[in-house]
Amino acid sequence: MFSIENEIAKLMSSSAVFGIRMLSKRAKETTPFRAMAVLERAQKMKDVVHLEVGEPDFEPPAEVIDSAIESMLNGNSGYTTSRGKIGLREAVSDYYQRTYGLDIGVDRIVITPGTSAALTMVCLALLETGDETVLTDPYYACYPNFIRQTGSVVKTIPLDISKGFAPDINLFEESVGKNTKMMLLNSPSNPTGSVLKGSEMGELVEIANRNETTIVSDEVYHGIYYDTKTHSVLEHTDDAFVVDGFSKRFAMTGWRLGWIVCPPNCIEVINRLTQNLVICATNFVQDAGIAALEMSDELVPKMRDVYRKRRDVLVEGVEKLGVGMGYTPEGAYYLLIDVSELGDAFDISNRLLDEVGVATTPGPDFGTSVENCLRLSYATGMEDLKEAINRIGTFIEDQ
Numbered sequence: 001m002f003s004i005e006n007e008i009a010k011l012m013s014s015s016a017v018f019g020i021r022m023l024s025k026r027a028k029e030t031t032p033f034r035a036m037a038v039l040e041r042a043q044k045m046k047d048v049v050h051l052e053v054g055e056p057d058f059e060p061p062a063e064v065i066d067s068a069i070e071s072m073l074n075g076n077s078g079y080t081t082s083r084g085k086i087g088l089r090e091a092v093s094d095y096y097q098r099t100y101g102l103d104i105g106v107d108r109i110v111i112t113p114g115t116s117a118a119l120t121m122v123c124l125a126l127l128e129t130g131d132e133t134v135l136t137d138p139y140y141a142c143y144p145n146f147i148r149q150t151g152s153v154v155k156t157i158p159l160d161i162s163k164g165f166a167p168d169i170n171l172f173e174e175s176v177g178k179n180t181k182m183m184l185l186n187s188p189s190n191p192t193g194s195v196l197k198g199s200e201m202g203e204l205v206e207i208a209n210r211n212e213t214t215i216v217s218d219e220v221y222h223g224i225y226y227d228t229k230t231h232s233v234l235e236h237t238d239d240a241f242v243v244d245g246f247s248k249r250f251a252m253t254g255w256r257l258g259w260i261v262c263p264p265n266c267i268e269v270i271n272r273l274t275q276n277l278v279i280c281a282t283n284f285v286q287d288a289g290i291a292a293l294e295m296s297d298e299l300v301p302k303m304r305d306v307y308r309k310r311r312d313v314l315v316e317g318v319e320k321l322g323v324g325m326g327y328t329p330e331g332a333y334y335l336l337i338d339v340s341e342l343g344d345a346f347d348i349s350n351r352l353l354d355e356v357g358v359a360t361t362p363g364p365d366f367g368t369s370v371e372n373c374l375r376l377s378y379a380t381g382m383e384d385l386k387e388a389i390n391r392i393g394t395f396i397e398d399q
């Protein structure tokens with residue numbers, strides 16, 4: 001059976017292999033991001049329906065692409081300040097005002113090359129060796145690895161499948177304590193699609209305050225919600241970090257652009273880390289980011305409607321096939337299915353790819369609570385989704 005501990009033990013025992021022994025324990029303990037590994041394998045194959053990666057099939061709008069080209073032609077190809085271009089920081093600030101009615105000054109915003117870089121910076125700013133970080137299981141596959149790089153310890157709160165993976169505030173109450181340095185939240189969640197209500201966010205802030213813990217809220221799927229509107233932790237406190245980016249709701253995955261909103265007194269530390277570790281986000285891409293944010297009110301609702309239709313078709317399809325888990329995601333663009341009746345999740349994921357050409361991500365990537373599951377991404381076109389449902393159906397019939 002898969003477990004992170006077994007994976008780590010396997011990597012550690014490979015120290016006999018030439019070269020491996022010189023690597024750091026931290027590096028050896030870093031587990032692979034399987035969605036990317038499946039993608040690599042699937043890309044070498046023909047006639048594959050891709051449900052493995054969370055990569056929107058949309059192109060960014062022409063205005064966004066034009067802004068990048070124009071900026072590049074205007075010579076904007078050098079370094080920018082580490083905080084990012086003031087125009088983009090102002091556009092991020094306007095976005096908070098429009099979307100949540102919040103006044104977030106540009107002096108709290110740092111631009112980064114993607115949400116992943118933002119998470120790296122915030123983890124390094126907050127965590128010491130041995131500190132504890134609390135997060136829910138299932139979680140975004142890379143979270144434990146961000147945390148491990150700092151020597152901090154991951155403590156997970158298993159979510160209840162029968163409640164549609166809704167985050168249970170009482171479980172946070174029980175798990176967060178004086179040793180907890182960081183609470184890592186992700187709403188809408190990858191891989192569950194659950195969305196925290198505004199009141200729940202408020203309760204989590206209270207738990208953090210009582211335990212003198214810092215909330216880091218990954219809001220990269222904000223805007224992609226279907227029923228419950230997305231709420232920022234910043235509606236409840238200034239003393240939290242928000243990491244966010246353009247990959248998901250602006251379909252700009254490869255552009256590598258994101259941001260951090262810092263508590264008022266932390267910006268200099270984050271800025272120093274940014275100066276040293278990444279210098280800055282790509283100059284002309286930052287101008288494209290301004291164009292994207294200016295279009296967000298028009299663009300995001302359209303994407304949301306497309307994803308909602310796909311979600312409904314996929315949920316209905318998998319329920320009919322008997323692998324549905326009886327829940328409907330409220331946000332993001334992922335659905336977990338239960339393959340325990342068919343076999344081991346890794347094996348089924350591999351066989352779905354090899355036998356019927358459907359690429360999926362094995363649940364164990366996202367934690368122990370979903371080790372019998374596969375994650376399907378519906379950031380892929382409707383025709384492909386229907387084809388995937390048919391193919392999974394054929395696979396199940398043949399068992």
Ligand SMILES: Cc1ncc(COP(=O)(O)O)c(C=O)c1O
Pocket residue numbers: 054113114115116117140186190218220244245246247253257258
């Ligand atoms: C929850 C979550 N956070 C962060 C990221 C990374 O986003 P970015 O492309 O902005 O680095 C992802 C990517 O899938 C994600 O799902």
